[in-house]
Amino acid sequence: MRQLRLLWRHPVITITVIILAVVLTLHSIGAEQAGRWLASVFVIGFIAWTVVDMARDMLRGHFGLDILAVVAMVATLAVGEYIASLIIVLMLSGGEAIEDFAGRRATRDLSALLDRSPRVAHVFARTGTADSSEMRDVPVDEVAVGDELLVRPAEIVPVDGVLLTDAATFDESSLTGESLPVTRERGEEVLSGAINGTHAVRIRAVRPSSESQYQQIVSLVQAAENSRAPVVRLADRFAIPFTAVALLLGGIAWAVSGEPSRFAEVLVLATPCPLLIAAPVAFLGGLSRSAKAGVILKGGAVVEQIARIRSAAFDKTGTLTQGRPELVDIRPSPGFDADELLELAASAEQYSSHVLADGIRRAADVRGLALRTATDAREEATNGVVAVIDGREVAVGKPAYIASLAPDTVRAALDVSQAAAYVSVDGRFGGVLVLADPPRPEAADVVAWLQDHGVAHTSMLTGDVRSTAESIAQQVGIRDVHAELLPPQKVELAAKINPRPVMMVGDGVNDAPVLAAADVGVAMGAKGATAAGDAADVVILVDSLAKVADAVSIGRHTLRVALTAIWIGVGLSVGLMLVAMTGVIPAVAGALIQELVDLATILYALRALSGPPTGLPRR
Known part of the structure; x- marks a missing residue:
């Protein structure tokens, strides 16, 4: 079945092989003229198809390297090397098949990530008790924040949630690259995409599916897969000079030898598969490797x-x-109590998304302070938050902003790694909350x-x-x-x-x-x-x-592999063309040799799937 799928995916290969076999058979039984006509008609049809595609690319502003292949096929037909022309067709269509195989190999990790995306969640009915056993399966997109879910052994966590079970073990390798399972305790967050261990667990959803970690990864990977890789631009950089060199060498060989067949013998070794195939494979490999390492690069251009x-x-x-600062000191101004200052600040910080706000709220919770509801609240972008609490206007934020509201504000002396949230109450400086974020x-x-x-x-x-x-x-x-x-x-x-x-x-x-x-x-x-x-x-x-x-290292290694693959292909092709100028490489042999050049460059391009570590200590 796998072979049948391959033939269905690349029918030109099958047709070319059949026609080549028929032509060789006709040649062996003396019907050489019939074989020549059959090969010529098929190759001319393939040339017309290639020219149409090439014209479309040129209309979009992309100079097509396929012009070399077209010239080579026309030249081989013109000098009667129709078997060589069939081999060029087979080489080009085979190159596409190799590219497809290598691309699938390179994107295997990305595809696995997409295929594992959870689609169903086991949600407990909301009966008001934590012990409810009534459960229904719903599409993962319908899970709401606050829903209690069951995750069975070896299942993928469908949405981000807080663990309700005392402890559980999860495989987070698809998210973090960490090969060893990790243990989470009750109250810790469990990310979607993690694989549950050997025991069923309960979690409470804290984000809908669209905002959960795994779905964000899937969306980013899809965007990366669909983006246009820069290898098209890399190939474009080589297209014009490579084409010019190939035509020049072929023309010189023809002029010096006086034999038109010499032009065809040189051109069959100038087919552009190394440029068109090897570099895209390298970039796909780099994208795959980075995704496996926990880094999403949004396309080859990146x-x-x-x-x-x-x-x-x-x-x-x-x-x-x-990014999780902890409160280490409260410095109230005269007239304010430490707990009062913290309670007012934490009540206002309920309405802020700043990272210091979370540390202040946690500190108030640890001290058992009840947060009050504001009658009005607004966040001043990048400056702080202002809230009206029990009729008092409380502002928490940067020193310059608080000083604009309370002229008596005094800047605090801070130690290394400390940050401060300044507080004003009804236009008076209330004090400073000192947090540490090393x-x-x-x-x-x-x-x-x-x-x-x-x-x-x-x-x-x-x-x-x-x-x-x-x-x-x-x-x-x-x-x-x-x-x-x-x-x-x-x-x-x-x-x-x-x-x-x-x-x-x-x-x-x-x-x-x-x-x-x-x-x-x-x-x-x-x-x-x-x-x-x-x-x-x-x-x-x-x-x-x-x-x-890791991202920088993978990017550099991938680009280096892509460029080296291109130069390997160009170098081998030019060297073989110089040899072919002497007439020692027949057109048929040259077409077969060029296939080996393609294979060598593609195998080298697959090196982008692996690479040297950065050498950074892993903590």
Whole structure:
């Protein structure tokens, strides 16, 4: 059945083989003229089909390398080498089959990811009790936030949820690349796409399917698969000079020898399969390898661009740091109590999406403080949040913003890795909440790796206060620090960074504009930052900055393999053409030899599926 599917997928190969067998048979029984007519009619039809496709490409602005194959087929027919012309047809159609096979091999990991997408969830009926045993199967798209789900042994978790069972083991290799199973405790988040262990567990959905981790990965992979790889551009760069060289060598051979057949003998060795096939296979391999490593590169163009980066800029919170700051100190102003200040601030921070807000709310919960409901609340973009609580206007945010509301605001002295949320109440300075968010343990290694591997300039672009930004930058090895920036200012600064191209790494909604504006935008998407992920060219699916180095390393290795595959094909073809100019390679033999050149370049291109590790320590 597999062979039948192959023949159905590539019928030109089957027809060409049959016609070649018939022609050889006719030739052996003395009916050479009949064989010549049969071969000529078939090859002329194939040439017409190829010319139509080539014309369509040229109308779209793409110079087709197929012109060499067309010239070679016309030349072999013209000099009576009709068997060689059939072999060229077989070579071109066989090259497409090899490309299809290699492409399927290269995209195997991507296809497996798509095929495993969960479609059904086992949802418990909402009866008001946690012990309800009534359950129904529903499409995964219909799961609502708050629904309680059963995940059976070895099943894929359908949506992101919180574990209700005491403990469970999950295989998260498709999400993180971590080969060993991980254990989650009650209350921990379980990501969709993880495979449950040997015991059935219960989870409570915290996100709908469309916003869950696995569905976001699937959407990104589909977008990456459907994008146009830059190998078309890579091939275009070689198309005109390669065609000119081939025609020139063929013309010289004809002129010197005086034999038209010499032109055909040279041209059969100039067919463009190495350029048209090997490089696309390399880029597909790179996309597949990166997806398996937990990095989604949104198309081949991104692979080429990230391979060439010369500068890197980083956001701070959630990117260079863990992004989960903990409250370490409360410094109330005279007239305010510490618990009162924390309670008011946490009540206002209910209406904020800033990363510090989560730490303040957690601290209030740990102290047993009840959060109050605001009668009015608004978030001032990048500055803070304002809420009216029990008739009092409470503002929490950056020092400059709070100082604009409360002139008596006093800036706090902070230690390394600390951040501060300033509070005002009815226009009076209420105090400071000090939080600590240390650098990620791998951050310094990643910055050092980039600097050691051709990234000439590294910088930090952050909206946080300068003292905090500089302390983190010093610890991770970044000297160029730009702090207290608004999103438009980040975009403006990113545009001025040199040398180019520049890569920007961020995680939050406020990073979306600069990620979209950078030459390569990289989003830390492990925590579901959909806006940043949508705007970025690269999405890191694992909560580790080390994957940034992996993305750059994979991009460079893939581009290097693609270019080397092209040069192998071009070098072998030109060398063989020079030999063919002497007349020692008959047209039929040349067509067969060129098939071996195609195979060699494609096998080399498959090296993009693997590559050297970055050497970063894995924590």
